[in-house]
Amino acid sequence: MFELCYHAAPPQGSYIDIKLFARFSIGDETKTVKGFYDGNGIYKIRFLPQTPGKYSWQVSGIIQDSGEDFCEDCSEQGVIRAVGTHFEDANGNVFRPFGTTVYALPHQKLSLISQTIQTLQRAPFNKVRYCIFPKYYDYNRDEPELFPFEREGDRWNVHRPCIAFWQRLESVILQLADSRIQSDLIMFHAYDKWGFSGLTMQENFVYLDYVLRRFSAFPFVWWSLANEFDLLFARTLQDWYALERFIFDNDVFGHLLSVHNCFSFYDHHREAISHCSVQSGQIESAAKFIQDYAKPVIFDECGYEGNVAQDWGNMSGFALVNSFWTIIAQGAYCTHGETFVSDDEILWWSKGGVFKGESVPRLAFLKGIVDGFPSYILPWQTDPLEGIDPEQRKLIMDTPFRKLIREMPKRQQESCFVRDAKFMGRCGDDVFLQYLGRHCCAELEWRLPEDKRYEIHVVDVWEMTDKIACRNICGKVTIPLPGKEGIAVIAYRRE
Amino acid sequence: MFELCYHAAPPQGSYIDIKLFARFSIGDETKTVKGFYDGNGIYKIRFLPQTPGKYSWQVSGIIQDSGEDFCEDCSEQGVIRAVGTHFEDANGNVFRPFGTTVYALPHQKLSLISQTIQTLQRAPFNKVRYCIFPKYYDYNRDEPELFPFEREGDRWNVHRPCIAFWQRLESVILQLADSRIQSDLIMFHAYDKWGFSGLTMQENFVYLDYVLRRFSAFPFVWWSLANEFDLLFARTLQDWYALERFIFDNDVFGHLLSVHNCFSFYDHHREAISHCSVQSGQIESAAKFIQDYAKPVIFDECGYEGNVAQDWGNMSGFALVNSFWTIIAQGAYCTHGETFVSDDEILWWSKGGVFKGESVPRLAFLKGIVDGFPSYILPWQTDPLEGIDPEQRKLIMDTPFRKLIREMPKRQQESCFVRDAKFMGRCGDDVFLQYLGRHCCAELEWRLPEDKRYEIHVVDVWEMTDKIACRNICGKVTIPLPGKEGIAVIAYRRE
Numbered sequence: 003m004f005e006l007c008y009h010a011a012p013p014q015g016s017y018i019d020i021k022l023f024a025r026f027s028i029g030d031e032t033k034t035v036k037g038f039y040d041g042n043g044i045y046k047i048r049f050l051p052q053t054p055g056k057y058s059w060q061v062s063g064i065i066q067d068s069g070e071d072f073c074e075d076c077s078e079q080g081v082i083r084a085v086g087t088h089f090e091d092a093n094g095n096v097f098r099p100f101g102t103t104v105y106a107l108p109h110q111k112l113s114l115i116s117q118t119i120q121t122l123q124r125a126p127f128n129k130v131r132y133c134i135f136p137k138y139y140d141y142n143r144d145e146p147e148l149f150p151f152e153r154e155g156d157r158w159n160v161h162r163p164c165i166a167f168w169q170r171l172e173s174v175i176l177q178l179a180d181s182r183i184q185s186d187l188i189m190f191h192a193y194d195k196w197g198f199s200g201l202t203m204q205e206n207f208v209y210l211d212y213v214l215r216r217f218s219a220f221p222f223v224w225w226s227l228a229n230e231f232d233l234l235f236a237r238t239l240q241d242w243y244a245l246e247r248f249i250f251d252n253d254v255f256g257h258l259l260s261v262h263n264c265f266s267f268y269d270h271h272r273e274a275i276s277h278c279s280v281q282s283g284q285i286e287s288a289a290k291f292i293q294d295y296a297k298p299v300i301f302d303e304c305g306y307e308g309n310v311a312q313d314w315g316n317m318s319g320f321a322l323v324n325s326f327w328t329i330i331a332q333g334a335y336c337t338h339g340e341t342f343v344s345d346d347e348i349l350w351w352s353k354g355g356v357f358k359g360e361s362v363p364r365l366a367f368l369k370g371i372v373d374g375f376p377s378y379i380l381p382w383q384t385d386p387l388e389g390i391d392p393e394q395r396k397l398i399m400d401t402p403f404r405k406l407i408r409e410m411p412k413r414q415q416e417s418c419f420v421r422d423a424k425f426m427g428r429c430g431d432d433v434f435l436q437y438l439g440r441h442c443c444a445e446l447e448w449r450l451p452e453d454k455r456y457e458i459h460v461v462d463v464w465e466m467t468d469k470i471a472c473r474n475i476c477g478k479v480t481i482p483l484p485g486k487e488g489i490a491v492i493a494y495r496r497e
Numbered sequence: 498m499f500e501l502c503y504h505a506a507p508p509q510g511s512y513i514d515i516k517l518f519a520r521f522s523i524g525d526e527t528k529t530v531k532g533f534y535d536g537n538g539i540y541k542i543r544f545l546p547q548t549p550g551k552y553s554w555q556v557s558g559i560i561q562d563s564g565e566d567f568c569e570d571c572s573e574q575g576v577i578r579a580v581g582t583h584f585e586d587a588n589g590n591v592f593r594p595f596g597t598t599v600y601a602l603p604h605q606k607l608s609l610i611s612q613t614i615q616t617l618q619r620a621p622f623n624k625v626r627y628c629i630f631p632k633y634y635d636y637n638r639d640e641p642e643l644f645p646f647e648r649e650g651d652r653w654n655v656h657r658p659c660i661a662f663w664q665r666l667e668s669v670i671l672q673l674a675d676s677r678i679q680s681d682l683i684m685f686h687a688y689d690k691w692g693f694s695g696l697t698m699q700e701n702f703v704y705l706d707y708v709l710r711r712f713s714a715f716p717f718v719w720w721s722l723a724n725e726f727d728l729l730f731a732r733t734l735q736d737w738y739a740l741e742r743f744i745f746d747n748d749v750f751g752h753l754l755s756v757h758n759c760f761s762f763y764d765h766h767r768e769a770i771s772h773c774s775v776q777s778g779q780i781e782s783a784a785k786f787i788q789d790y791a792k793p794v795i796f797d798e799c800g801y802e803g804n805v806a807q808d809w810g811n812m813s814g815f816a817l818v819n820s821f822w823t824i825i826a827q828g829a830y831c832t833h834g835e836t837f838v839s840d841d842e843i844l845w846w847s848k849g850g851v852f853k854g855e856s857v858p859r860l861a862f863l864k865g866i867v868d869g870f871p872s873y874i875l876p877w878q879t880d881p882l883e884g885i886d887p888e889q890r891k892l893i894m895d896t897p898f899r900k901l902i903r904e905m906p907k908r909q910q911e912s913c914f915v916r917d918a919k920f921m922g923r924c925g926d927d928v929f930l931q932y933l934g935r936h937c938c939a940e941l942e943w944r945l946p947e948d949k950r951y952e953i954h955v956v957d958v959w960e961m962t963d964k965i966a967c968r969n970i971c972g973k974v975t976i977p978l979p980g981k982e983g984i985a986v987i988a989y990r991r992e
Contacts, residue, residue: 265913
């Protein structure tokens with residue numbers, strides 16, 4: 003990230019809507035970014051070079067300046083893009099999000115923020131979901147030290163950002179970035195008692211403008227327009243579309259942009275939406291969601307490991323690990339969270355601190371395995387009627403048995419689907435993967451390509467063992483399994 | 498069971514449709530039963546006295562006889578009836594079915610049948626589901642020693658029962674009855690290669706006639722008209738209704754009668770159907786099924802503990818124990834089955850033998866607990882809006898939050914329902930029970946009656962521990978829990 007810094011008199015009027023622009027050019031390519039006011043008469047303009055080379059810039063508005071500089075290497079810059087149904091970094095390497103959730107991270111005391119970041123440095127996570135606005139909810143009723151704006155009477159003056167707040171938020175983003183952790187910044191959410199969820203649309207745009215001026219040149223930043231957009235009852239869908247459009251049009255660096263739901267999914271088909279950030283317990287439907295949206299799918303909320311009374315927050319460690327494997331085996335991604343009650347009321351999912359559950363080392367084990375894959379996972383669709391000609395196939399589909407299945411009451415059909423769903427993924431012909439979930443099979447039958455040779459591993463996702471079951475395999479193979487919950491089978495192409 | 502036995506010449510023509518009747522009278526009450534031919538010139542007439550007292554009988558048809566006898570005690574006679582949504586024995590005691598499944602039990606070698614019955618004598622089960630017709634399916638391809646009928650050309654002559662077969666079946670029923678185990682006799686099923694599923698309707702009636710003549714005076718017998726009725730594609734619903742009616746009209750002793758499904762439920766509302774015998778993975782819907790049908794509900798198939806490839810047969814022991822508790826806590830009943838592959842291919846669910854899984858001792862532990870309850874369990878419906886007046890309640894139901902829930906896509910709504918379902922039952926005000934399933938709560942809040950005193954137990958269903966958490970409790974109470982899967986909380990009224 004490249005930053006220009008100027009001293010000048012503080013803005014007159016709005017501290018956000020200031021006239022300060024910079025045109026950055028490399029070769030024929032030009033991008034214009036806006037500057038922001040950082041307090042104490044300091045103005046900053048930030049730019050993120052995305053190709054190496056010589057850049058020239060031209061500052062205009064309340065400050066006039068120009069210059070040039072040379073960017074030698076952009077390969078480590080950290081911006082992630084959605085490509086098809088997966089993610090890639092600037093070098094075209096697959097990026098596999100392993101997220102966690104600390105909603106009120108920047109609103110905690112500095113010592114706790116420090117501890118959380120230290121915890122993250124030893125953890126497998128490369129993305130953290132957290133809110134810009136403070137959060138008011140069970141286990142999180144504290145008054146934050148700092149607020150995003152100055153108060154004026156009974157309203158927030160969105161034109162007067164509280165610079166100390168933004169500097170603290172910035173320091174969190176940067177510390178995470180130092181550990182190569184993406185900040186999935188949540189712009190809006192409903193768990194509020196201070197009035198941020200009740201800003202007018204005009205105020206919302208001012209707020210977003212400041213976020214973009216300040217952070218859009220940051221690598222390691224994702225935009226999550228909302229946590230549970232559907233719980234912000236004052237907002238219409240048209241409002242969301244307008245906010246979404248504002249970010250899409252004003253972020254010249256094209257960060258990832260998603261909208262997370264409580265109940266019904268947002269329309270992830272929309273152009274500005276880079277990927278599906280979903281809250282859903284339908285972990286067996288990951289492949290279907292990928293197919294429906296043709297975008298990367300992240301289960302940013304599928305329940306948390308913990309022991310609170312609310313049913314979204316009392317999964318066992320195994321259940322969360324099971325969700326990760328189930329989802330990842332289908333080619334989608336999952337996000338961690340922990341909700342263990344404690345006397346100090348520091349629940350990871352809201353405030354951070356340290357991990358209290360059993361899932362994290364297992365998620366590190368899982369990450370180690372998929373990071374070893376040569377590419378991203380796509381759903382592995384097998385056809386039980388493979389090799390059967392269309393006429394015969396039609397006969398089979400018309401049998402009374404198939405007819406009965408089709409005529410089952412919807413609810414029962416879904417129940418069967420959930421029970422019998424297969425969690426199967428592949429990286430081309432290089433890796434085949436099936437996670438067996440809670441099924442305790444004694445063996446598994448697979449059909450691998452005939453013209454290649456595979457080494458088959460049997461993985462116990464809880465005990466974290468990874469054993470070679472057989473080598474030099476092709477075609478039809480029967481793999482002996484330990485017959486317990488939490489088993490994955492992986493075939494690696496060796497020839 | 499009372500039996501009259503006569504010697505006479507073998508029947509001419511049909512061995513089943515013979516003219517042999519007996520009228521049994523006690524006081525004003527008269528019942529007419531039919532006799533049956535048991536081979537070697539032996540005719541038998543069976544009667545089940547259901548009240549004590551002096552009975553007189555009058556035999557007519559091919560044999561003429563009369564007499565009287567005194568029945569001193571019918572209290573141990575073992576016939577179970579459906580009463581409301583539960584079962585009772587002849588003394589009006591609650592009967593709680595704890596079933597298991599050995600489909601091809603009577604078609605096994607005698608030594609294996611013996612071993613199975615010995616296994617059952619040490620097990621918690623009081624009902625076994627098994628088929629009269631032999632079964633042809635995976636892990637069960639053996640040719641049975643005996644068939645129900647004599648073969649004539651390429652058809653079965655249903656008028657010529659193979660007496661040795663029926664005597665063997667009878668001996669199985671009687672041995673089980675000696676251990677006070679109910680035989681849930683399955684009349685029809687689709688897993689057939691010998692042609693029994695393809696008998697004509699007329700032949701079916703002859704067959705049922707023999708079953709009823711021979712066994713309807715047996716206590717410890719239930720009629721299961723079909724296993725997976727919907728897989729017998731040649732049968733129409735009208736056929737099933739006719740078969741059902743035949744049993745209902747001809748069984749003067751009123752045994753329980755059910756019809757088990759593969760996909761869609763049978764119409765359990767029908768008059769002749771005593772209870773709902775369902776195949777379903779919707780264990781969280783047990784209370785709903787009870788409410789829908791207002792009859793006892795048995796999940797006769799909810800998956801088996803085992804390790805076969807088919808997903809109905811590879812549940813972990815914990816998963817099956819979890820199903821039992823989930824279902825029983827809601828006031829319904831569940832049936833066990835085991836499908837562990839082994840070199841001898843003796844899978845309990847089909848052939849019997851010995852138990853190989855981990856669930857049975859846990860089911861015995863569960864049975865011990867509910868057998869200690871003073872009555873049957875009914876769903877415990879709590880109202881989160883308790884005490885809120887109708888106007889306020891309407892306001893709450895009209896909030897955008899509630900509206901969103903109502904407008905969620907069906908599939909997602911169901912997914913939330915499954916996740917958040919509560920498994921709560923009660924025996925009046927004497928026992929309150931909640932099973933927490935896979936939720937790992939650190940505590941549970943309950944509202945018990947204010948005017949009584951309870952002792953609260955916390956039960957670990959897998960570790961089989963039952964600990965008193967607090968005594969002398971009434972009203973609102975918060976119960977500390979270990980925060981793991983498989984915890985039940987039970988409040989026993991002590992004052």
